[in-house]
Amino acid sequence: MDLRGLILIFLFVISTKCLAVGELNVIGARAAGMAFSSVALSDEWSAFNNPGGLARIKGYQAGIYFENRFLVKEISLKALVVTIPVWKGSFGLILLHNGFSLYSEIKGGVAYGMSLGKYFSAGVQLNCLRISQAEGYGNKNVFSFEIGAQFKASEHLTLGVHIVNPVATRISRNSSDRLPALIRLGLLWKISEDLLTTVEAEKDLLHKPVIRAGVEYHLVKPLFARVGILTNPTTFTFGAGLEFGSFKLDLASGYHLILGYSPQASITYRFK
Amino acid sequence: MAYLLLKKEVENNILRITIQLITVLSITLTSNSAAQNVSADFIEQTIEKLSENTTKEIDFSDHADEFEQLRNHPININNTTFNELNQLSFLNEIQINNLFLYIQTYGTIFSLSELLAIDGFDSMTIQKTLPFISIGSPPQKHPIRVKELFSYGRSELIIRYQQVLQKQKGYVFNDSLLDKNPNAGYVGSPQKYVFRYKYSFYDRLSFGISGEKDPGEEFFRGSQPTGMDFYSGYLSLTNTGILKNVTLGNFRAGFGQGLVLGSGISAAVPGTGSIRRASGSIRPSISTNDVAYLRGVASTLRIKNLEISVFYSDHKLDANPINSDSLTREILQISSMNGSGYHRLPKEIQNKNNIRERIYGGNLNYRNNFFSIGATAFRSHWSASLDPRSYPYNRFSFKGNENLNIGSDFQFVVRNIYVFGELGRSMNGGIAWLLGGQFSPDPRMAFTLLYRNYQRNYQDLLSNAIGQNSANANETGFVFTFNAKLFPGFVLSGYADLFQFPWLKYQVDFSTHGSEYQIQGDYSASKYVLMSLRLRIKSKQANISGSQDPISHLAESKTIALRYQLDWSISSSLQMKNRFDILENRKDITYKHYGYLISQGLRLKPVMKTYSLALLYALFDTDSYNERIYTYENDVLYGYSVPIFYGKGIRFSLLADWSPVKWLTLWMKYAQTFYTDRNVIGTGLEEVEGNTKSELTFQLRFRF
Numbered sequence: 001m002d003l004r005g006l007i008l009i010f011l012f013v014i015s016t017k018c019l020a021v022g023e024l025n026v027i028g029a030r031a032a033g034m035a036f037s038s039v040a041l042s043d044e045w046s047a048f049n050n051p052g053g054l055a056r057i058k059g060y061q062a063g064i065y066f067e068n069r070f071l072v073k074e075i076s077l078k079a080l081v082v083t084i085p086v087w088k089g090s091f092g093l094i095l096l097h098n099g100f101s102l103y104s105e106i107k108g109g110v111a112y113g114m115s116l117g118k119y120f121s122a123g124v125q126l127n128c129l130r131i132s133q134a135e136g137y138g139n140k141n142v143f144s145f146e147i148g149a150q151f152k153a154s155e156h157l158t159l160g161v162h163i164v165n166p167v168a169t170r171i172s173r174n175s176s177d178r179l180p181a182l183i184r185l186g187l188l189w190k191i192s193e194d195l196l197t198t199v200e201a202e203k204d205l206l207h208k209p210v211i212r213a214g215v216e217y218h219l220v221k222p223l224f225a226r227v228g229i230l231t232n233p234t235t236f237t238f239g240a241g242l243e244f245g246s247f248k249l250d251l252a253s254g255y256h257l258i259l260g261y262s263p264q265a266s267i268t269y270r271f272k
Numbered sequence: 273m274a275y276l277l278l279k280k281e282v283e284n285n286i287l288r289i290t291i292q293l294i295t296v297l298s299i300t301l302t303s304n305s306a307a308q309n310v311s312a313d314f315i316e317q318t319i320e321k322l323s324e325n326t327t328k329e330i331d332f333s334d335h336a337d338e339f340e341q342l343r344n345h346p347i348n349i350n351n352t353t354f355n356e357l358n359q360l361s362f363l364n365e366i367q368i369n370n371l372f373l374y375i376q377t378y379g380t381i382f383s384l385s386e387l388l389a390i391d392g393f394d395s396m397t398i399q400k401t402l403p404f405i406s407i408g409s410p411p412q413k414h415p416i417r418v419k420e421l422f423s424y425g426r427s428e429l430i431i432r433y434q435q436v437l438q439k440q441k442g443y444v445f446n447d448s449l450l451d452k453n454p455n456a457g458y459v460g461s462p463q464k465y466v467f468r469y470k471y472s473f474y475d476r477l478s479f480g481i482s483g484e485k486d487p488g489e490e491f492f493r494g495s496q497p498t499g500m501d502f503y504s505g506y507l508s509l510t511n512t513g514i515l516k517n518v519t520l521g522n523f524r525a526g527f528g529q530g531l532v533l534g535s536g537i538s539a540a541v542p543g544t545g546s547i548r549r550a551s552g553s554i555r556p557s558i559s560t561n562d563v564a565y566l567r568g569v570a571s572t573l574r575i576k577n578l579e580i581s582v583f584y585s586d587h588k589l590d591a592n593p594i595n596s597d598s599l600t601r602e603i604l605q606i607s608s609m610n611g612s613g614y615h616r617l618p619k620e621i622q623n624k625n626n627i628r629e630r631i632y633g634g635n636l637n638y639r640n641n642f643f644s645i646g647a648t649a650f651r652s653h654w655s656a657s658l659d660p661r662s663y664p665y666n667r668f669s670f671k672g673n674e675n676l677n678i679g680s681d682f683q684f685v686v687r688n689i690y691v692f693g694e695l696g697r698s699m700n701g702g703i704a705w706l707l708g709g710q711f712s713p714d715p716r717m718a719f720t721l722l723y724r725n726y727q728r729n730y731q732d733l734l735s736n737a738i739g740q741n742s743a744n745a746n747e748t749g750f751v752f753t754f755n756a757k758l759f760p761g762f763v764l765s766g767y768a769d770l771f772q773f774p775w776l777k778y779q780v781d782f783s784t785h786g787s788e789y790q791i792q793g794d795y796s797a798s799k800y801v802l803m804s805l806r807l808r809i810k811s812k813q814a815n816i817s818g819s820q821d822p823i824s825h826l827a828e829s830k831t832i833a834l835r836y837q838l839d840w841s842i843s844s845s846l847q848m849k850n851r852f853d854i855l856e857n858r859k860d861i862t863y864k865h866y867g868y869l870i871s872q873g874l875r876l877k878p879v880m881k882t883y884s885l886a887l888l889y890a891l892f893d894t895d896s897y898n899e900r901i902y903t904y905e906n907d908v909l910y911g912y913s914v915p916i917f918y919g920k921g922i923r924f925s926l927l928a929d930w931s932p933v934k935w936l937t938l939w940m941k942y943a944q945t946f947y948t949d950r951n952v953i954g955t956g957l958e959e960v961e962g963n964t965k966s967e968l969t970f971q972l973r974f975r976f
Contacts, residue, residue, distance in 0.1 A: 119800075120842045149848070151840050154798040159840055161850060161872060166889060168922060168948065178948065181922060183870045183891055185838070185850050201836075201852055203870035205891050205920060205948060209854065 021171055022105060022129045022142065022179045024164050025096065027065050027079045029250035029266040033239020034214020035228025037198040040150060040160030040188035044268050047081050047092025047111045050162040050184075051123025052148035054113030055089040063248075063268030070259040074100040081268075089114030089121065102134040113148070122149040129179070131171070144169050144179050158188040160200075168205065181205045186212075194218040198228075208232050216241075226252065239264075246270045345475050346406040350380050354641050362400050365683070365690035366712045367392040372641050381407050392715040394757070414474040425473040430910065432971040434464040435487070438964070442488055442616070442957030458488030458616040458957065459495065467500075468558055468910070476512075479521075481505035484560040488616030488957075495621045502613070504565070506556040516579065518571040522557045525566060525583055526736070527635045528681025531704055531744060532648045532696040534736030535566055554581055564610055564734075566631065582634040583650075588625035591656060603627055603656040617957075628655040631734070633677075642685050649678040652733065665776040668702075668746065670731040675699050677732050688712045694737070702730035704744055706737060708751075717756035724749055728775040739771075740786070746775045766791035779815050781824045786812030802839040807832070816860070829859040849873035851890075857899050867899030868892065869917055875906070886927040892917035908939040908971040921947035921963075939971040 028045030031038035038049040044061040046053030065079040080095040092111040099105055106129070113123025125146040132139045148162040161184065168181035186200025195217050202210045214228030214237070224241035239252025246269055254262040347356050349371065357368045370391045375381060384407060387393045414420070445457035468482035483500035490496040506521030526534040554570045570583035590613075595605035603626055615621045633650020657673040660666050679696035693707040708722035724739060728746040735744040738751065749771030756764050772785040792806040811830040819825065833855045840848040855867040871890035878884070886906040894900060900918040906927050907913045917923065925943035932938075944966040947953060953960045 117843055120846070151800075151842055151848070153801040153840065157797055157801065159801065159838065161848070163872060163889065166922070166924075168946070176948075181891060183872060183889075185852060185870065185872075201870070203852070203868055203891055203893070205893060205922065208866075209852075209868055209870075 021131060021177060022107070022144070024180060024182060025077060025079075025098065027077075027081075027096070027266075028063070029065065029239060029252040029264040030216075030224075030226070030241055031214075032067070032254065032264040033226030033228065033237055033241070033250065033252035034198055034216055035212040035230040035235070035237045037186055037200040037212035037214045037228065037230075039148075039162045039184045039186040039200045040158045040198060042150065042158075044081055044083050044092070045266070046113065046123075047083060047094050047109075047125075048079065048096070050148035050150065050160055051092065051111040051113045051125040051146060052121050052150040052160065052162070054083065054092050054111060054123050055115045055121030055150070057083050057090045057092075057113075058085065060084060060271040061268055062271070063266055065264070065266040067262065067264040069262045070256070071261060071263070076100075086112070087114065088116075089123070092125075094127075099132075104132045106130045106132070111146075119152040120149070121151075123147070140172055142169060142171055142179060156190045158190075160187070161185050246272065341472070341475070342404050346404050346408075348408055349405050350375065350407055354639060354644070360401060360404055362397065364392075364710060364712065364718060365685050366688050366710065366718070367397070369642060369685040369690075383407070392712065394715065414476050416473065416476055421473055421477070425471055425477075427469065427471045427974075427976050429469045429974045430467060430971065432464075432466040432908065432911065432969065434466075434911075434967065434969045435462055436960070437966045437968055438960040438962060440954070440957065441959040455617045455619050456957075459618065459621070460485075460488050460490035460616060462487050463491075465491070465500070466560060468560075470558065475510055477509055478556065479505070479507040480556070480558040482558040482560055486614050486616065488614065495615060495624070501615050502560060504558050504560060504567075506558060508556040514573050514575055516572040516574040517554060518569075519554060519556045520569055522559075522565055522567045523554055523570045523583070523585075524557045525554045525570065525581070525635075527553070527581075527637070527648045528646055528679070529692065529694040529706060529737045531681070531694040531706060531735055531737040532677050532679035532732065533633070533635070533650055533734050535564065535734050553579070554583060561613075568632075577638055577640055579637045579639065580634065581637075582632075584630075584632040586628070586630045589627060589629050590620075590623045590625065591627045592623060593626065593656070594659065605659045606654075606656045607658075607660055609654070609658060629653070643682075644684070645680070645682045647678075647680045649676070650734070651676050665778055665780070668729040668731075668775060669743075670698075670733060675731060675733070677734075696730065696732060696735065698729075698731040700729055700731055702727045702745070704730040704732070704735070704737075716758075717754065720751070720753045722751045724751075740769070740788075741773070741777075746773055746777070748772050748774065761796040763794045764792070765794075779817070780813065780826075781815055782813070782826055784813040784826065786810070800841040802841075804835075804837045806835045806837075808835075809833075827860045829857070831858075832856045845876060845878045847875045847877075849875070851903070853901050855894070855899050855901060857895075865895035865899050867894030867901050867918070869894075869901045869903065871903065871923075873906075882932060883928065883930040888923065888925045890917070890923040891921075892923065893920045894918045905943070908941055908969055909937075909973065911969070911971070913943075915943070915945070917945075919947050920949040921945060935975050937973040937975075939969070939973075941967075941969040943967045 026032070026036035026038050027048035028038065028043065030043065031041060031045060031049060038045070041049065042053035042056045044057060044063050046057070061083045063081045067077040069075040078097045082093045084091045090113060094109045094111065096107040097104065107127055109125055109127035111123055111125035113121055115121045127144050127146070129142045129144065130139065131142070144165045146162065146164045147166070148160070150158060150160045152158050163183050165179050165181045168178045171177045171179060182202060182204040184200055184202040186198060188196060188198050190196045195215070197213070197215050199213045210230060210232045212228065212230040214226060216224055216226045219225050222243050226239040226241070228237040233256060235254045235256050237252060237254045239250060241248065241250040248268045250266045252264045342359065354368060357363060374390045384402065387398050440462065442458040443462050449456050464487050465485045468480065470478065470480035472478040481503065482505065483503045485491050485500045489501045492499045504522045506519055506523060508517065508519040510517050524535045554572055557565070566583065566585035567587040568583065568585035570581070572579060572581040589609060590611040591603070591606035591609045593603040593605070594607045596603050606627060611620065611623060615624050630653040631650055633648070635646055635648045637644065637646035652675045654673045659671055660669060676699040677696060679694060681694035683690070683692035688711065690710040693705065695705040697703050704726040706722060706724040708720060710718060710720045712718045722738065725748045726739065726744045726746065730745045732744060737744050739747050741747050749769060751767060751769045753767040754765065758764050767790050769788040774783050776782065788810040790806065790808040792804060794802065794804045796802050809830065809832050811828055813826045813828050815824040816827045833853065836852045838850040842848060851869065851871045853869040856864070858864050869890060869892040871888060874887040876885045888905055890903065892901060894917065897918045900916050902914050902916055905913045905915055905925055908927070915923065923945045925941065927939070927941045929937060929939045944964060947963045951963055953965045
C-alpha cells in the first residue's frame with residue numbers, strides 16, 4: 001500500500017472516531033471473532049472488557065494479544081494480561097500499547113473482580129493512560145476508572161454491564177477533551193452445550209450507539225468457530241479458537257467494506 | 273403565548289392523575305414480591321407519560337395516601353361493593369364481576385387461595401391484589417370518642433427541604449437592575465420547603481394540613497406574611513350512618529369517566545394501562561398542587577344503592593387582569609386563570625388570588641353490583657369575566673363568568689363484556705360524549721375499544737376524560753387497546769389511538785388528524801430477570817415554524833421511540849435496572865434528529881436493616897430539545913421526579929433513607945446533571961452558569 005492510501009485510511013479512521021483519545025478497546029481474539037461483544041463473557045480478557053467477569057476466573061493465567069487494524073502497521077494494538085486469584089475473585093493486570101512513533105497510547109491498569117453471592121459478581125478497574133505525541137507536542141498521563149458487573153440469571157442466561165470512565169475525566173486541565181465515558185450492556189445466551197450467542201449495546205456519550213452480536217459454536221473437541229456483526233461502522237467478524245490443555249490460541253478478523261481486514265490473534269496460558 | 277399554553281397544560285396534567293398508578297405505586301413502596309418489578313415499570317411509564325405533557329412537578333401524595341389507607345384497612349371481599357373494588361384498578365370490571373358471581377354461586381370465600389379458582393384471576397393479579405384485600409369478619413365499629421381519638425389515632429408529619437446548589441440568574445441581581453425592571457429577580461430565597469401533617473383515626477375521621485414554599489418565593493416576610501405561599505387542609509368524617517363522607521376544606525371530586533367533572537381522580541391517558549376510569553367520588557386532599565383545586569364543603573350520602581354527593585367550593589385564584597373598574601379597582605375582565613402557582617416575581621405576586629371562584633354542584637348515582645347510572649351537574653362563577661385574546665384557534669373556548677355543566681354516565685357488565693359511557697353538555701350547548709367497551713374472550717386477554725366525540729364548543733374547565741388535548745374539546749377519536757398473556761412469562765400489550773381535531777389549535781391553522789401507536793413485550797427471562805421492549809410511534813400535524821410565507825402550511829411530525837429495559841433482581845436486597853432509549857424525530861423531509869439515553873440503576877435495601885440506597889447513572893445524547901427523553905427517578909416519599917434529558921451529558925443521583933427508630937425516617941437525595949455541550953444551563957431566570965447543575969433534598973418523617 002502506498003503512502004497516499006495509508007494517509008487516507010488513517011484520516012478516515014481518525015475522522016470516524018473524532019480524535020477519540022483513550023478509546024475503549026475490546027481485547028482478546030475470542031471476543032473479536034464475536035464482533036467484540038464481550039460484556040457478559042468471563043475469561044482472562046475480562047480484565048480489559050468487564051472487570052466483573054474476573055470473578056469466575058480460576059487460577060493464574062497470562063495472555064498476549066495482537067491486532068493490526070486494516071493491515072496498517074501504524075494502527076496496531078499489543079496487549080498483555082496476567083490474572084491472579086485472590087480471595088473471592090481475581091486481580092487482572094493489564095498493559096496495552098496502541099499506535100506508532102508519532103502518536104501512541106500506553107494503558108496500564110489493575111482490575112479486581114469478585115463474587116458477591118452465588119450468581120452475582122462485580123469488579124472495579126483503575127487505569128493510567130499515557131499519551132505520547134511526536135516531539136514538541138508533549139506527553140500526558142491520565143487516570144480513569146471503570147466498573148462492571150455480571151449476573152448469572154439462569155443456567156442459560158448471563159447479563160453484563162460495564163461502565164467506563166463514569167466521571168468523564170478531562171485529558172488535561174486546559175482542554176475540553178475528555179476520555180470517553182460509556183456504558184455497555186449485554187447478555188450471553190447459552191442456547192445449547194455447544195452454541196452460545198452474545199448481544200450488547202454500547203453508548204458512548206459522544207457517539208451513536210453501537211450494537212454488537214456474535215455466535216460461538218464448538219465444532220469438535222479442540223476447535224471453536226465464531227462469527228459476529230457490529231454497527232457504526234458496520235463490520236463483519238469471524239474467527240476460530242483452539243484449546244490444547246493449558247494453551248488457548250484464538251484467531252479472528254474483522255471485515256469492513258471499504259477498509260478491509262483487521263486480523264487479531266491471542267494466546268493464553270493457564271498455570272497449573 | 274406559548275408560556276400561557278404550557279401553563280394550561282400544567283393545570284390539566286395535574287388533574288390527570290391516576291388511582292391505577294398509585295395502586296401500583298403503593299405496592300412498590302411496600303412489598304418486595306416478584307410483582308414488584310412489573311408494578312414499578314408500570315408506575316414509571318405512567319408517571320413519565322404524564323410528565324411528557326407538563327412542565328411542573330405533579331404532587332401524587334394524595335393518591336399515595338389513599339392507598340396507604342387501603343393497605344391499613346383492606347377491603348373485605350366477602351362484604352364489599354363494586355365501587356370499592358373498582359379502586360384497585362389492576363382488576364378489570366370483568367374480573368370483579370366474576371368475583372361476585374363466584375361468591376353468589378359458592379358462598380363465602382374462606383381462603384385467599386380460592387381466588388385462583390375464579391375466572392380471570394392469575395397468580396400475578398392475585399399477588400398485586402393481596403395487600404389490599406382480606407376475607408375477615410365484618411369490619412369492627414370504631415366509635416369516635418375523645419379518649420380513643422388520642423390513643424388510637426395515627427399522625428404523620430413530613431418536612432422537606434430542597435434546593436438547587438448553583439446560583440440561578442433569578443437570585444443574582446443588583447438594585448440598579450431591579451430599578452430598571454422589577455421582574456429581573458426573584459423576591460425570595462432559592463430554597464423549597466414543604467410540610468404535611470395528617471391525622472387519621474381508623475376509617476372514621478381524618479384531618480390534614482400541608483404547605484409549600486416554592487423556590488424564589490418569600491418566607492414569612494414581604495408578600496408572604498403567613499409563611500408559605502400555599503396551604504391546603506381538610507377535616508373529614510367518614511362512615512357515619514347514611515353519611516358516607518363529609519369533608520370540610522380541600523377536596524377532589526370526580527364522577528363517571530370524568531367528562532363532566534374529574535378534578536384529579538384518575539388519568540386516562542392511552543398507554544397507561546386501562547383506558548376506563550375507576551369511578552370516583554369526593555375525596556379529601558392535602559396535595560400541594562396549587563392550581564385547579566376545590567375548597568369548601570362536600571358530602572356524600574348513601575341510601576341503599578343510591579349515592580348522593582353535593583359540594584360547594586369557594587376560594588380565590590390567580591388571573592391575568594385586562595380590565596378593571598376605574599373606581600373600585602375591581603377586576604372585570606381577565607385573559608386567563610390559574611397561573612403557574614409560582615409567586616416569585618412582583619408581577620406574579622400582583623396577580624395572586626385576585627379573583628374569586630365559586631363552584632357548586634352534585635351527583636346522583638344508582639349502583640348495584642353489575643350496573644350503575646349517574647347524573648352530574650355543577651355551576652361555576654367567577655368574579656371576573658374570562659375574555660381570552662381572540663385568535664381563530666380559541667374562538668370556541670370558554671368566555672364569560674359563569675358556566676353550567678350537566679351530564680350523565682353509565683356502566684354495566686354482562687358476562688365477559690363491560691360497557692361504559694358518558695355524555696356532557698356545557699351552558700353554551702356544546703356536547704361531548706364517549707362510549708367504550710371492554711371484552712375479555714379469555715382470562716388471559718382483554719381488549720378495549722373506545723370512541724370519543726368532544727365538540728369544539730364543549731366548555732368544561734373541570735373535565736378530565738381520555739384525550740390527546742389538554743382540555744376535553746375539539747377532538748374525536750378511537751382508541752383500541754389490548755393486553756394478552758401469550759405464554760407463561762410473556763405479555764404482549766399495546767394500543768392505537770386515531771384522533772382528529774376538527775377546529776384549529778394553537779400553532780395549528782387547520783383541521784388536523786394524527787395517530788399514536790404502541791406495542792410492548794414484557795418477558796420474564798428467569799425468576800430474577802425481566803426484560804421489556806417497547807415501540808411507540810406518534811404522528812401529528814402542525815404549522816411549519818419559522819416560515820416566511822404569510823400563509824401557513826402544515827407539516828407532519830413523527831416521533832418513533834424504542835425502549836429496552838432490563839431488571840435484575842440479584843438478591844432480595846439488591847436490584848439493578850438498565851434502560852436504553854432511542855428516539856427519532858422527523859418533521860417533513862428535512863428534519864430528522866435523534867436522541868439516546870442509556871442508564872444504570874441500582875437499589876440496595878438490605879433485609880432487616882434500617883436503611884436503603886438508590887443510585888442512577890445515565891448518559892444522554894440528543895440532537896436538540898425536541899428529542900428530549902424522560903426518565904423516572906427514585907425520590908423521597910411523596911416526591912416524584914421525572915427529569916428531562918436533552919443535549920449531551922451525564923446524570924447522577926443518589927437517594928438514601930434511614931429509619932433509626934420506628935417513629936422517624938430520614939431521606940437525603942443528591943442529583944447532579946453534567947453537560948459536555950454547554951456552559952449555560954436553562955433559560956431565563958432559572959439559568960445556571962457553568963456545565964453542572966445539582967440539587968439537594970432532605971426530608972424527615974415523624975410518625976406517632
